[in-house]
Amino acid sequence: MVRILTGLLVLLGAYFLFVFLKDYRANRHVKSTATVGAVAPIGFLTMFGDTLGIGNFAPATALLRFFKQIEDQKIPGTLNVFTSLPEVFSGCILITTIDVDPVTLISMLVSSSVGAYFGASIISHFSVQKVRLTMGVALLVTAVVMFLGMMGWMPSGGEATGLTGINLVIAVVGNFILGILMTAGIGLYAPCMALIYFLGMSPRAAFPIMMGSCAFLMPIASLKFIKEGALDRKVALIYMMAGIPGVLVAAFLVKSLPLFVLKWVVIGVILYTAASMIYSMFKDWRQNAPAADAIPESNTP
Numbered sequence: 319m320v321r322i323l324t325g326l327l328v329l330l331g332a333y334f335l336f337v338f339l340k341d342y343r344a345n346r347h348v349k350s351t352a353t354v355g356a357v358a359p360i361g362f363l364t365m366f367g368d369t370l371g372i373g374n375f376a377p378a379t380a381l382l383r384f385f386k387q388i389e390d391q392k393i394p395g396t397l398n399v400f401t402s403l404p405e406v407f408s409g410c411i412l413i414t415t416i417d418v419d420p421v422t423l424i425s426m427l428v429s430s431s432v433g434a435y436f437g438a439s440i441i442s443h444f445s446v447q448k449v450r451l452t453m454g455v456a457l458l459v460t461a462v463v464m465f466l467g468m469m470g471w472m473p474s475g476g477e478a479t480g481l482t483g484i485n486l487v488i489a490v491v492g493n494f495i496l497g498i499l500m501t502a503g504i505g506l507y508a509p510c511m512a513l514i515y516f517l518g519m520s521p522r523a524a525f526p527i528m529m530g531s532c533a534f535l536m537p538i539a540s541l542k543f544i545k546e547g548a549l550d551r552k553v554a555l556i557y558m559m560a561g562i563p564g565v566l567v568a569a570f571l572v573k574s575l576p577l578f579v580l581k582w583v584v585i586g587v588i589l590y591t592a593a594s595m596i597y598s599m600f601k602d603w604r605q606n607a608p609a610a611d612a613i614p615e616s617n618t619p
Contacts, residue, residue, distance in 0.1 A: 319420040324410050327533055331406035334537035341544050342551045350552035356385045357553055361560030365404045369568035371507045371587040392550045395543035400557035402537040404565045409533025411569040412526040419480020423527060426493040430531040433497025450599040457592035460512040464585050476518035485517045506531055508591035511584050521584045525572050
């Protein structure tokens with residue numbers, strides 16, 4: 319089953335690459351301010367962090383804008399496109415090198431994909447600010463619980479590689495919800511790590527699940543951006559080529575790290591994500607808050 323899953327992912331990645339290169343060749347005359355010397359290091363570093371579960375959209379956006387490598391209106395499409403192929407690589411590597419029960423893995427990949435498919439219509443009824451607050455607090459609690467377990471002050475997560483019964487149902491439903499939340503810009507990585515941990519699985523098992531989920535989703539979404547031309551093709555090409563080595567290095571690190579060290583990495587990722595969610599919530603709230611009432615003009619002379 320894992321081989322079939324990997325084969326489908328390879329076919330999806332190959333089709334995405336074919337469409338992207340065909341589009342790149344047809345539009346090679348379009349000018350871009352991007353340079354290999356700036357974009358390549360950004361691609362390597364951010365995809366290295368992405369494979370560890372940190373995510374790459376926020377740091378890649380900040381760095382590309384800081385070094386003036388991309389126009390703002392092309393950022394959303396470019397982010398999805400340049401991440402797709404490295405995600406396929408990381409998904410294939412982690413699915414085949416980290417031991418996870420095939421039923422658990424496939425069930426959670428399918429549920430997140432279905433959730434993301436229906437997310438566009440479902441998420442319209444959610445308040446993104448409330449989702450950010452809820453997820454941010456939940457992740458903080460998870461990080462605290464993991465820390466207490468690491469210190470031996472309470473039972474820590476297990477080392478299982480698969481789930482059965484009610485725990486499998488909870489995992490499938492949970493990943494379905496996370497797939498929905500991805501359409502609202504809420505990342506899947508850290509919440510998936512937390513879900514895996516609380517269900518008694520090894521934190522290492524979260525990596526093929528979360529990477530596999532995104533590896534299937536992102537190329538499909540990116541095909542639409544390519545069709546509409548809503549991307550900087552030069553940035554996307556350089557980033558993809560530099561990001562793949564970053565994925566390979568990080569994937570080896572994830573596989574080889576002792577579980578004790580990996581748990582600390584997961585705690586750090588969860589804390590970072592929780593803080594960024596809560597920060598984004600307050601930032602948006604301040605930007606959208608009504609201005610203070612102006613002092614009314616006096617009618618007296």
